[in-house]
Amino acid sequence: MRIAILHPDLGIGGAERLIVDAALSLQSRGHSVDIFTSYHDPCHAFNETKDGTLNVHVLGDWFPRSFWGYLHIVSAIVRQIHLAILLMISITLSIIISPNMSFSVWYKPTQRYDVILVDQLSAAIPLLRLWLKTPVVFYCHFPDKLLASGSIAPVSGDGKTIYPAQMSTLKQLYRIPMDRFEEFSTADADALIANSQFTSNVIKNTFVDITHSPIVIYPSVDTTDLVGSAGDLNGARIFLSINRFEPKKNVNLAIEAHAKLIENVGKQERNYLSLALAGGYDARLPSNVDCVQNLEKLCKVHSLVCSFIDEANAINPNDGIDVYFMLNISTQTKKTLLNSSSTIALLYTPTNEHFGIVPVEAMACGKPVLATNTGGPVESVKDGETGYLLPSDPLQWSHRMKNMLSSSNQETSISCCKARVEELFTLKRAGEKFEQVLVEAVSHGLTNQRERGALLQGSVMLFFVTTFIVLLMMII
Template structure:
C-alpha cells in the first residue's frame, strides 16, 4: 500500500482546497493510505469529505501567526508550512512514501531531510509571486527573497504538475531557471456523484419569487476575482432590456468568506455598496460561506454562471457549472479558454460590462439557449474532466515516484 501525505497551508473551501480533497479521495479509491496535513482546519468551514474518518486531517502549527499587524502574510504562510513539514518529518513518527505538496513550496527542503528521503510531487496552481501586488519599493524588496525562494524550492520537487496549459506556459516564464523541467498538466476534476444528488435545498430568501432568469457568481470575496464586473454587467443589462424582462432577472453573488481574512470582510462591504449605488439592491443577493448543498442547488437552478476573473489559472467553477447543465459566461483569458467552448457551452467575453451584458441578454431572447448549452457543457465535462481520468493520471504519477 502506497502511503501518501498531502501538505496544504489552509484547508478551507476554495478551489485549491477542492482539488486537494478530490485528489485525496481519488488516491483512497485506488487503495492508497492518505492523510492531509495542514496549518489550519475548521470542521465548521470545510468540504464535507474531510469529516469522514476515511480521510484523516492533521492540523499542526495553527498557533503560528498568519500575519504580523496585518503584514507579512507570505512570510507567515511559508513559516507555517515549514513548521507543518518539520512536525511531520521529525516529530510525528508517521511513515509515508510520497508527499503531495501544493501552493507553498518552501516546505520541500524540510521534506528532503527525512530519513530515507521520500519523493515529493508539487502541484502548481499558479506561481505565488504573481498573486501579489508590488506597488511600493518596500513591498518589492520584501518579496524579492521570497520569490527567489519559491523558484529554488519548487525546483527541488521530484515531480511538478500544473492545472492547465496556461499555467504551464506561465510557470516557464516566471521561473526561467526551471524552464527545462518537464511539467505535466493535470486538470482538476469533479466528483460527479456530489453533483448528481437530488437537492431540495430551499432557496427562499435568496431569489424572490418570479425571477426565472438567475445569474450566479461563485468566487471568493477577493478583489483579484473582479466581482464588481458581475454587478456592472447586471446594471448594463438593466439599461438594455424592457422593464418586464428586468422583473424576471436576479443575480446571486455566492462567495467564499472567512472572518479571519480582512479582505473578505472589506470586499464584501464594497460590493454591497456598489450594488446600492447601481440601483441593484432588489435584484442582487449576497451569500457568504454557502454549503455544498446550497451550491449544487444554486447551480441546478441558475440560468447561467458569471465567471469574472481575468487570467485565472484554471477555475473549477466553470466545470462545476457545465456539469450541472448551467452555461458559463467567462473572461476570454486563462484557464476558461481550455474549459469553456465559446458559443457552445457558454460565452468567452472581454472583461467589460458591455460584453458580459450582451451575452447575458442572449438568455433572455433565446429561451432554449440554456438547455442547448447546458447539455453541451455536461457532455464536455464528462469527456474531459471526469474524476476517473483525473484519478488514473494522478495515480500513475504517484506510482512512478515509488518505483
C-alpha cells in the same frame, strides 16, 4: 501507496476543492491518503474533510497568518516549515521508538509515506526531501512571485508572456529573497504538477531554474455527488456568481453587467431577474471584509437593491431584490443553485484565473458559463458551445446575458456542457493522472540530486530573510 498531502489552510475555495478531490480520487483507487494542514475549521470546510471520508490532521494552527497585517508570505512559509517539521518528527519518532505507538502531542503516522504531495506552497520541499529521503511532488497553482504584485497576475492571457511587476521599491527589496527561495524550492521537487496549461506556461516562463514543463492535471468534479435535480426558485431567473469574496475575483464585473442588463429589459422581465453572489468568506481576512463592503457600495451606486441570505429558497422575485449575497454557502445550497432551473448561467469574472473549478461544476450541472477570455477558463469552457469567453467589459457581458435570456437551444447547451465535463474533468481521469505521476515519482526515487545542499542553501536563505525582516521592522 501511502500518500501524505500538505496543504496550507484547508477551508472553502477552489484550491481546497481541488486538493480534496485529488485525495478522494487517489483514495478511491485504493491508496492510503492523509492530509496535513496548519488550519482546519469544521464550520468552514468541505463535508469530506469533517465527516471522516478523508483523514485530516491539523498541526501548528497557533501560528499567525500575518504580522500586524503584513508579511503574509513570511508567515505562510514559517507555517508550512513548522507543519513539515512536526510531521517529520512524528514519522521519525514512530520509526525509532515503535511503529504502533500512539503519541499524544501530535498525530503520529505509524509508518513512513511512499510519496508526499505538497500543495500550493513549496517552502518545505527541500527539508522534506533531505530529512525523510522521500520523493516530493509539488502541485503548483500559481507562482506567488506573480501574485504578490497585485490583484491580477502580470501575465498575458495564455501565460506565455510575463510582464514586469508594479511594486514599490521597498516591496521589491522585500520580495527578492522570497522569490529566490520560491524558485529554489519549487525546482527541488521530484515532479511538478500544474492545474492548467496556462499555469504550466506561467511556471516555465517565470522560473528559469525549471527546465521541464510541469505536468498538467485538470481539477476534477464528482458528478455523482454534485449533479441532481432542483426545481424552480419561486419563479426567479438568476445569473449566478460563485467565487471567494476577494478583490482579485473581480465580482464587480458581474454587478456592473447585471446593472446594464436590467436597464435594457422590460419592467416585467426585470422583476424576475436576480444576481446571486455566492462564495467563501472569511471574517479573519480584511481583504474579504473590504471586498463585501465595496460590492455593497457598488450596488448602491447602480441603484441595485441587495440583501444577505443563507439559503437558495430565500430568493424570491416578489421581494424586489436585485442582488443576493450568500456568504459561506453550504454544499447543499451550492448544489441547489447550480442545478436549479431558475439559474440561467454562471458568471465567472476573474481575469487570468489559474484554472477555476466552478465553471467545470456549472457545466457538470448543464449550466453554460460566461467567463473572461484569459487563463484557465479558456481551456475548460468551449466558446460558443458550453459558454462564452469575452473581454472583461460589462457592456459586452450584458449583451451576451440578454441573449442567454432568450436562448432557444437550451437542451443542446446542457448536453454539450455535460459531455465536456465527462471528456476532461471527471474524478476517474484525474485519479489516473495523479496515480501515474506519484507512482513514477516513487519508482524513480530522489531523481533530483540537488537535495544534498538543499538544507544548507535553504537555511542560509531563511537566515537572510529573517535578518532582512528584522532590519526592516527596526527601520519602520
